[in-house]
Amino acid sequence: MGVKSKHVARPRRLGDYLRDSRVLAAIAQIVFIVLLVGGLSLLWVNIFNSLGQRGLSIYFEVLLPKAGFIIGEAPPWYDSTSSSFGQAFAAGILNTLRVVIPGLISATVLGIFVGIFLLSSNWLVRTISRVYVEILRNTPLLVQLYFWYFIVFFALPSYRDALAVPAEGVSFIHYRVPVYIMLLIGVWWYSQRAHYPARITGGALVAIVFLEVVLRLSADWRPDLLLGLAGIFVVGLLMVFGKRQWQDFAQGFLAIVVGQILLTGLYLQLAYYLGILPSGNTIAAEVYPFAFLSIKGMALPEITLTSRFGEWAAFTAIGVVLAGVLWLFGGHVSETTGRPFPRVQYGILSILGLALVGWIIVTTEPLPAVIPGTETTEVAEAPPASPTCIPAVSQQPFELILPRQGNLNYQCGTVISPEYAALLVGLVVYTSSFIAEIVRAGIQAVPYGQIEASRALGLSYPQTLNLIILPQALRVIIPPLGNQWLNLSKNSSLAIAIAFADTYQVGQTVMNTSGQSLVGFSMVFLVYITMSLLISFGMNIVNSRFQLVTR
Amino acid sequence: MAAAEHDAKKKVDQYEEPMIVCKSVHKWYGEFHALKDVSMDVAPQEVVVIIGPSGSGKSTFIRCINRLEEHQEGLIMVDGIELSHDVRNIAEIRRETGMVFQQFNLFPHLTVLENIVLAPMKVRYKSRDEAEAKAMQLLERVGIPEQARKYPGQLSGGQQQRVAIARALAMEPKIMLFDEPTSALDPEMIKEVLDVMKELARSGMTMIVVTHEMGFAREVADRVIFMDKGRIVEQGPTEHFFARGVEHHPRTQEFLDQIL
Numbered sequence: 015m016g017v018k019s020k021h022v023a024r025p026r027r028l029g030d031y032l033r034d035s036r037v038l039a040a041i042a043q044i045v046f047i048v049l050l051v052g053g054l055s056l057l058w059v060n061i062f063n064s065l066g067q068r069g070l071s072i073y074f075e076v077l078l079p080k081a082g083f084i085i086g087e088a089p090p091w092y093d094s095t096s097s098s099f100g101q102a103f104a105a106g107i108l109n110t111l112r113v114v115i116p117g118l119i120s121a122t123v124l125g126i127f128v129g130i131f132l133l134s135s136n137w138l139v140r141t142i143s144r145v146y147v148e149i150l151r152n153t154p155l156l157v158q159l160y161f162w163y164f165i166v167f168f169a170l171p172s173y174r175d176a177l178a179v180p181a182e183g184v185s186f187i188h189y190r191v192p193v194y195i196m197l198l199i200g201v202w203w204y205s206q207r208a209h210y211p212a213r214i215t216g217g218a219l220v221a222i223v224f225l226e227v228v229l230r231l232s233a234d235w236r237p238d239l240l241l242g243l244a245g246i247f248v249v250g251l252l253m254v255f256g257k258r259q260w261q262d263f264a265q266g267f268l269a270i271v272v273g274q275i276l277l278t279g280l281y282l283q284l285a286y287y288l289g290i291l292p293s294g295n296t297i298a299a300e301v302y303p304f305a306f307l308s309i310k311g312m313a314l315p316e317i318t319l320t321s322r323f324g325e326w327a328a329f330t331a332i333g334v335v336l337a338g339v340l341w342l343f344g345g346h347v348s349e350t351t352g353r354p355f356p357r358v359q360y361g362i363l364s365i366l367g368l369a370l371v372g373w374i375i376v377t378t379e380p381l382p383a384v385i386p387g388t389e390t391t392e393v394a395e396a397p398p399a400s401p402t403c404i405p406a407v408s409q410q411p412f413e414l415i416l417p418r419q420g421n422l423n424y425q426c427g428t429v430i431s432p433e434y435a436a437l438l439v440g441l442v443v444y445t446s447s448f449i450a451e452i453v454r455a456g457i458q459a460v461p462y463g464q465i466e467a468s469r470a471l472g473l474s475y476p477q478t479l480n481l482i483i484l485p486q487a488l489r490v491i492i493p494p495l496g497n498q499w500l501n502l503s504k505n506s507s508l509a510i511a512i513a514f515a516d517t518y519q520v521g522q523t524v525m526n527t528s529g530q531s532l533v534g535f536s537m538v539f540l541v542y543i544t545m546s547l548l549i550s551f552g553m554n555i556v557n558s559r560f561q562l563v564t565r
Numbered sequence: 566m567a568a569a570e571h572d573a574k575k576k577v578d579q580y581e582e583p584m585i586v587c588k589s590v591h592k593w594y595g596e597f598h599a600l601k602d603v604s605m606d607v608a609p610q611e612v613v614v615i616i617g618p619s620g621s622g623k624s625t626f627i628r629c630i631n632r633l634e635e636h637q638e639g640l641i642m643v644d645g646i647e648l649s650h651d652v653r654n655i656a657e658i659r660r661e662t663g664m665v666f667q668q669f670n671l672f673p674h675l676t677v678l679e680n681i682v683l684a685p686m687k688v689r690y691k692s693r694d695e696a697e698a699k700a701m702q703l704l705e706r707v708g709i710p711e712q713a714r715k716y717p718g719q720l721s722g723g724q725q726q727r728v729a730i731a732r733a734l735a736m737e738p739k740i741m742l743f744d745e746p747t748s749a750l751d752p753e754m755i756k757e758v759l760d761v762m763k764e765l766a767r768s769g770m771t772m773i774v775v776t777h778e779m780g781f782a783r784e785v786a787d788r789v790i791f792m793d794k795g796r797i798v799e800q801g802p803t804e805h806f807f808a809r810g811v812e813h814h815p816r817t818q819e820f821l822d823q824i825l
Binding site: 172348352354461467469471472474477480481485534 | 659662670671673686689692694733744
């Protein structure tokens with residue numbers, strides 16, 4: 015009290031101002047700004063002078079001259095003799111994006127699954143995913159990249175012995191197999207309305223084993239028909255007199271046995287009628303390799319659009335629009351009447367349905383009539399055919415082009431280089447282990463009382479997950495997930511270790527070739543900063559939507 | 566007057582089917598025998614208060630009634646539906662029973678109104694308008710209609726617990742289970758929650774309440790059950806249980822001496 019009056023009573027002097035916290039803060043700021051500006055300008059003058067002496071430029075015009083070096087996996091417009099340094103950079107950026115975008119998506123999906131597995135009640139699942147996470151989290155990414163590159167993708171066979179998946183040949187499928195598949199889908203569909211779906215599907219699976227054993231034991235149709243009937247009789251007895259669980263089981267069992275006998279009979283009748291009965295009881299199908307694996311990379315199928323694609327896409331687009339309308343309409347219906355409206359199912363159905371209708375309409379259109387005169391001249395002018403991948407005429411909106419093995423290189427399809435594969439797999443697997451831990455922690459951060467309250471209100475488990483657990487878990491998951499996305503995008507610069515031509519690798523080459531290191535580094539910095547800021551920006555928007563309101 | 570009417574109603578109900586039937590219910594957590602041979606019935610509109618020391622199994626018992634915990638032996642029937650492994654029966658029973666927790670367990674990412682309308686819309690398929698009208702009515706009943714648009718984190722403990730009661734009532738349950746509803750509250754807020762519960766009891770709701778509030782038990786309960794070490798040690802009508810000079814089981818007497 016005394017202290018206070020002593021200081022307030024007399025007029026303020028300079029010393030008082032210097033002890034005023036607001037004045038002190040202002041002085042500190044001024045000093046800081048002076049130091050910062052002074053330091054930066056000193057640095058700038060220094061760099062400018064020394065670069066000038068060594069003939070280095072700080073202007074981006076140094077990116078204009080021709081690059082003159084080859085970039086692995088460059089886009090077609092890049093030409094090593096005529097393209098500039100700037101274009102080389104662009105090719106590198108494209109390669110970086112080619113890794114980062116699919117990398118982010120797959121690392122997130124994989125991480126979510128592993129994170130959920132970490133919480134599994136099954137010991138084996140839980141332990142395997144725990145080991146996966148611990149191994150990947152606790153070893154350096156660089157080591158892992160080398161591992162994927164040298165141990166996995168370079169251990170593939172040489173090009174001459176490339177692994178074909180599946181091997182070329184003829185595959186035989188017994189005609190019972192498609193019938194089984196149809197029946198199983200039917201049984202599964204039906205069992206979803208029952209109290210214990212697992213009992214019915216269990217009965218169905220046992221029935222398949224039963225029928226197959228019986229059919230293997232008997233050479234022809236007749237005796238097994240009898241055995242099958244005996245089986246039906248036994249199961250029928252179970253169904254009538256048995257306990258509840260046996261009745262459920264018998265339903266599934268009977269559905270398969272009766273369905274198989276009826277449908278196979280129907281099929282054979284139909285085949286006789288049409289005169290297309292296959293020799294033997296099998297459907298033969300020629301099988302072409304879907305993919306090739308070798309040290310030269312992986313050859314995968316490619317989808318090529320034909321001139322009819324636009325028409326089909328229009329149909330599909332109508333389906334998408336219809337799905338959108340159904341989504342809005344369904345939301346409105348369930349809000350106002352409370353009636354549940356399966357808008358997801360209807361949406362999928364409308365998209366698939368219109369795509370199918372479009373496909374049928376497009377593929378049944380006749381091929382354009384060829385005018386004789388034009389045809390001959392074209393053929394005459396065309397150069398001798400190099401192996402063409404795309405069929406000359408196609409009735410489909412798009413064609414699936416399978417890869418083929420040429421003498422020296424893969425033909426057709428798309429080829430993924432071992433470098434690209436190693437980098438992508440390495441980044442995805444490494445980052446997924448961190449994302450898995452984030453997802454696990456996020457789910458565990460939701461108090462168990464929330465789940466209990468939701469269940470006590472009568473909400474089902476899927477509803478609890480969607481409406482209660484996920485919205486609260488995402489709030490915890492999203493900020494650290496953003497960090498992992500940043501990590502993945504920045505770690506992609508380790509591509510240089512396995513000679514994948516990403517932004518940094520190209521940047522290095524540009525700097526070595528042109529000698530312009532300042533501009534080179536600036537470009538690299540700019541690319542990564544832009545990418546990181548874009549990711550952060552997106553994450554901040556998402557994050558702001560999940561924050562809790564407290565007071 | 567209201568009390569007399571209430572009593573009259575109860576006498577009629579004595580002849581009806583019990584709302585909850587428990588016969589020889591046993592529960593184990595691993596080796597630990599948490600519930601031992603618990604048997605009791607609850608009549609419609611009856612208010613039962615369960616008291617007992619912590620760890621006596623009283624919370625476990627009422628959590629078994631809506632299958633938040635699974636009992637391993639014995640029979641539980643709620644409103645004529647057997648609590649079996651059948652998911653439909655479990656869902657049905659959960660629709661018929663409302664539960665109020667010690668820690669409120671409101672959904673923090675939803676507003677008060679959204680907390681209340683969620684289950685009626687998603688489980689009972691009510692329209693939003695209908696569910697919201699009902700929710701506002703319930704908020705009036707628990708005395709906090711002005712808080713409808715706030716988030717749970719913005720409310721006091723007593724207000725949160727009243728929202729939790731409204732949320733359970735929105736499903737129009739036949740039975741309400743209260744698991745120590747006032748144990749996490751400041752003394753000042755306990756009264757506002759107990760008042761809501763008393764009003765609910767007088768309106769004829771079937772209730773099972775696990776609590777330490779002896780005043781509440783004395784005023785509202787029709788029957789008091791004392792549990793210890795997973796067993797029902799003693800039970801009786803409230804007037805009898807709290808009457809002077811009644812011969813209690815020694816364990817009950819010990820507990821009552823400490824608490825009263």
